[in-house]
Amino acid sequence: MAKAALPKDFLWGFATASYQIEGAAHEDGRLDSIWDVFCRKPGKIADGSNGDVACDSYHRSGDDIALLQLCGAKAYRFSVAWTRIIPLGGRADPVNPSGLSYYVKLVEDLIAAGIEPVVTLFHWDLPDSLETRYGGLLNRDEFVADFTRYARVVFEALAPKVKYWVTFNEPWCSAILGYSLGQFAPGRTSDRTKNPEGDASTEPWIAGHNLLVAHGSAVQVFRDEFKERFGGQIGMTLNGDYAYPWDPEDPRDVEAAERKLEFSMAWFGDPIYFGKYPESMRQQLGARLPDFSAEEIALVQNSNDFFGMNHYTSNFVRHLDTPPDSTDFVGNVACSFESKDGEIIGPETQSPWLRPNPLGFRRLLNWISDRYGHPTIYVTENGTSVKGENELSVEQIVEDDFRASYFRDYIWALADAYSKDGVDVRGYMAWSLLDNFEWADGYETRFGVCYVDYEGGQRRIPKKSAKVVGKTFNTLIGESN
Ligand code: PNW
Secondary structure, three states: OOOOOOOOOOEEEEEOOHHHHOOOOOOOOOOOEHHHHHHHOOOOOOOOOOOOOOOOOOOOHHHHHHHHHHHOOOEEEEEOOHHHHOOOOOOOOOOOHHHHHHHHHHHHHHHHOOOEEEEEEEOOOOEHHHHHHHOHHHOHHHHHHHHHHHHHHHHHHHOOOOOEEEEEEOHHHHHHHHHOEOOOOOOOEOOOOOOOOOOOOOHHHHHHHHHHHHHHHHHHHHHHHHHHHHOOEEEEEEEOOEEEEOOOOOHHHHHHHHHHHHHHHHHHHHHHHHOOOOHHHHHHHHHHOOOOOHHHHHHHOOOOOOEEEEOOOEEEEEEOOOOOOOOOOOOOEEEEOEOOOOOEOOOOOOOOOOOOOHHHHHHHHHHHHHHOOOOOEEEEEOOOOOOOHHHOOHHHHOOOHHHHHHHHHHHHHHHHHHHOOOOOEEEEEEEOOEOOOOHHHOOOOOOOOEEEEOOOOOEEEEOHHHHHHHHHHHHHHHHOO
């Protein structure tokens, strides 16, 4: 069997997102996003915090680039805040030049430091005025037109220098956490104890549909107006956990595991690669799942130059004998961390939904590769929190052996998928460069390979895992030469 190895030009580095690190929430013309507004509502964020200051990266991008260099990174994935570029968001609203110049400088500084920028256009921070004006993601015509114009403005400024583009980060999270569970902005749900408005039986599917069409429309602009002149590749980043059957001997559980994968990855992957939603989703959701018009299909099908993949964990999946609830979004299955035989998927972390299982990563890379005809894959996020990390002393936090092993094991699993299984994976960004604002978990949960001392002048200290990511890639890339 071939030895695990990665090619010389393998693109590896670290990822962040605007609202989670930038801070400077009211500076240089930036206006509220739906996350600024969501954080102000009582009870939504575990520690009552928000992204007003975060890691203050808006003022410290030099420090962040120095950290990337120290880690040996070849790439840095960050996201652009729509609210800095077009603070009111809409296609008739003014562009804010100082917002644009922040990102132009960031890109130039990265390139000068020998680091390839990977730019995400939308990592959940929708301009709030679009939410209040017309219902944000739920309004197809308005949202698609406004996102397309925003994308064009960013392409105009950055396409000469940026070669890797992600349209949307994790549409699953926007749709399910934002419109079904109400855990993320805008917080809509059928659960009236959480929010006065929302319909979890329909809105997630509408939001997901509109995200797909907006992605397709932005890709069309990129290909028609920029790609020929400047080159570059564009794709959507999807998140998904791997699904093992709870009882591998029971065909109903095998089917349930497959259905769970379809309800997450294939919800967005199938329209992009096949021009339609998975049959299992159509069957369960019926008319609640929107249909694609011919015009929409023309935008969405074949709109990925690469498959962007975010991955953190795996589940055991068991079939259910009862009919699905109207708010079900997993394909009428039960998910757990324990199999029929009592096998535990992996150790606990600080995030209740996340348990390490590196083999699941290799399996999911293969599942994507097989289903979509061996597309080029860039892993745009992978990482872990550590149980109780925030309670430890700084000296203990930086000795993050748990996270270091997670990365070592997951990166080896990726190398196996590449060199032994023939999966065309060409890049990997660890989540995250920095401890940062972990959405509804606030600052209590840390995901960084660099510690951030939020109260102590924003001091950044690389943890052990920061070195291990680089060391692991250097070993694997070294093997191939
Ligand atoms: C990703 N879940 O989100 C995001 O892209 C990052 O911004 C985030 O910080 C990171 O993962 C760690 O959470 C997810 O509940 C958030 O299954 C929640 C889930 C999955 C991904």
